[in-house]
Amino acid sequence: MKIFFLGTGTSQGIPVIGSQHPVCKSDDFKDKRLRVSVWVEWDDFSFVIDCGPDFRTQMLTSNCQKIDAILFTHEHSDHTAGLDDIRPFFFKQGNIPIYGHQRVLKNLKKRFDYIFETENRYPGAPGVTEIEVINSKTIVFETKTIIPINFMHGNLQVFGYRFQDFAYLTDVKTIEKEEIEKLNGLEILVINALREEPHDTHFNLQEALDFINIVKPKKAYLTHISHILGFHEEVQKKLPENVFLAYDNLIITI
Numbered sequence: 001m002k003i004f005f006l007g008t009g010t011s012q013g014i015p016v017i018g019s020q021h022p023v024c025k026s027d028d029f030k031d032k033r034l035r036v037s038v039w040v041e042w043d044d045f046s047f048v049i050d051c052g053p054d055f056r057t058q059m060l061t062s063n064c065q066k067i068d069a070i071l072f073t074h075e076h077s078d079h080t081a082g083l084d085d086i087r088p089f090f091f092k093q094g095n096i097p098i099y100g101h102q103r104v105l106k107n108l109k110k111r112f113d114y115i116f117e118t119e120n121r122y123p124g125a126p127g128v129t130e131i132e133v134i135n136s137k138t139i140v141f142e143t144k145t146i147i148p149i150n151f152m153h154g155n156l157q158v159f160g161y162r163f164q165d166f167a168y169l170t171d172v173k174t175i176e177k178e179e180i181e182k183l184n185g186l187e188i189l190v191i192n193a194l195r196e197e198p199h200d201t202h203f204n205l206q207e208a209l210d211f212i213n214i215v216k217p218k219k220a221y222l223t224h225i226s227h228i229l230g231f232h233e234e235v236q237k238k239l240p241e242n243v244f245l246a247y248d249n250l251i252i253t254i
Contacts, residue, residue, distance in 0.1 A: 001040065001041065001042045001043075001163065001164065001166060001253065001254040002040070002041040002251060002252075002253050003038055003039070003040055003041075003166060003188070003190075003251070003252050003253070003254075004038065004039040004040075004041070004062050004064075004249070004250075004251050005038055005221075005223070005246045005247065005248060005249065005250040005251075006034065006037040006038055006039055006048075006054075006055075006058035006061075006062060006248070006249075007033060007034035007035045007036050007037045007052065007054055007058060007248055008033045008034075008036060008223045008224070008225055008245075008246045008247055008248055008250075009033025009034055009035055009036060009224070009225060009226075009248075010033075010035075010036070010078070010194060010224055010225065010226045011035065011076070011077070011078040013033060013034055013035055013054065014031060014032060014033040014225075014226075014227045015032065015227070016227060019227070021227050021228075022231075023227040023228075023229075023230065023231055024227050026231060028231065028232060028233065029247075029248075030232035030233070030245075030247040030248075031227075031231060031232050032248065033225060033247070033248055034052075034054035034057065034058060034248055035052035035053055035054045035078045035079075036050065036052065036078065036079070036170055036192075036223055036224045037049060037050045037051060037052055037054075037055070037058060037079075038050075038168055038190065039058075039062055039064055040163055040166070040168075042144060042163055042164075043144075045068045045141065045142070045144055046064065046065075046066050046067055046068050047067070047068060047069050047070075047071060047141075047146075047163070048064075048067050048069075048070050048071070049070075049071045049072075049073065049161060049168055050070075050071075050072060050073055050079040050080065050170075051070055051079075051080065051081075051082040051083055051085070051086065052077070052078045052079050052080065052081055052082050053077065053078065053081040053082055054082065055081075055082025055083075055085045055086075056082065056085040059085070061249060062249070066089065066092070066093060067086065067089045067093075067096055068097070068141070069096070069097040069098070069099060069141060070086070070096060070097070070098045070099070071098075071099045071100070071133070071139075071146070071159075071161055072098065072099065072100035072101075072104050072108075072159075073158050073159055073160065073161075073170055073171060074101070074104060074153060074156060074157070074158040074159070074171065075100075075103070075104045075107040075108065076171075079171075080104075080107075080108060080111075083098075083108065083112050083115065083126075083128075084112065084115070084126065086126045086128075087124070087125075087126040089126075090126035090127055090128075091126075094127070095127040095128055095129045096126065096127070096128050096129070097128070097129045097131055097141075098128045098129070098130055098131070099131045099132075099133050099139060100130075100132070100133055100159075101132070101133055101157065101159060102132050103157070105130050105132060115127065115128060116128070116130075133148050133159055134148075135148060135150045135159075136148075136150075139161075144163075146161050146162065146163055147161070147162040147182055148160070148161060148162075149161065149162060149167065149169060149175075149179050149182055149183065150175075150176075150179050151169065151172050151173075151174065151175035151176075151179060152172075152173055152174045152175070153171040153172065153173055153201050153202070154173055154200055154201030156201075158170075158171050158172070160172070162182060162183065162186075164254070165185065165186055165187035165188065165254055166186070166187060166188045166190075166254055167183055167186055167188070167189050167190065167217075168190045169189070169190065169191050169192070170190070170191075170192045170223060170224045171192055171201070171202060171224060172191065172192055172202070172203050172211070173199075173200070173201050173202055173203065175211075180214060180215065183215045183217075184215075186215065186217035186218070187217065187218050187219065187254050188217060188218070188219050188220070188221065188252065188254060189212065189215055189217035189219075189220045189221070190220070190221045190222075190223055190246065191203065191208050191211060191212065191220060191221075191222060191223070192208065192222070192223055192224035193205045193207075193208035193209075193222040193223075193224070193225060193229070194224060194225065194226050194228075194229070195226045195228040195229045196228075196229065196230075197228070202224065205222075205229065205235075208222055209239075209240070209243065212240075212243060217242075218242065219242050219243075219244065220242060220243045220244070221243075221244050221245070221246040221250075221252070222239075222243065222244070222245050222246060223246045225245065225246075232245055232247060
């Protein structure tokens, strides 16, 4: 299994438009972060989790050639705004399966109504096949099974996903014990860590580290990172030996 970090930044990306913050002016490529997303290659299958406003750039940079399915965590724009850019995949493959909570699919239908239109479709519009993700119900995609992980982003429900020994959770603030138990025995955990100061809807760095200590994966990677967290290299030096700051275009394999 190969995991390609397409983006590791928060909703504004880094650098933030117009910001004079030192991290936004950094020359280190690891401090430049597109909106958060990952591409998972699992044997012959290719899955993308979330497609935000940087999706086109991410697909070109990663050289992704096909998408078997897109799994959405939630409906916020930094996770969904790139949906129209699935068009080249649709033209090659036909309808692209998209997975999400019923609420998320309803939101996408409202915002991208022309994609979901069944009559009088615009010929250049992409097409999708919707599959609802239901808590505690395993996703079966041909020969692969994916386990949804349910948690809260402030007052908003979000899904993370477990692929065998890899799990990806972003925009976590609170999570119930029974959901944490679904993460036992992980090789790799990806979890959000916005900044050092507390935040109403995201783990800060200490909350992410505490969560990693509970789950006990062999390795953990932090994502959905704000410029306020600090310079990549400086933050990395402070982390436990099995915890790493993810960065855009990082590739890890299991």
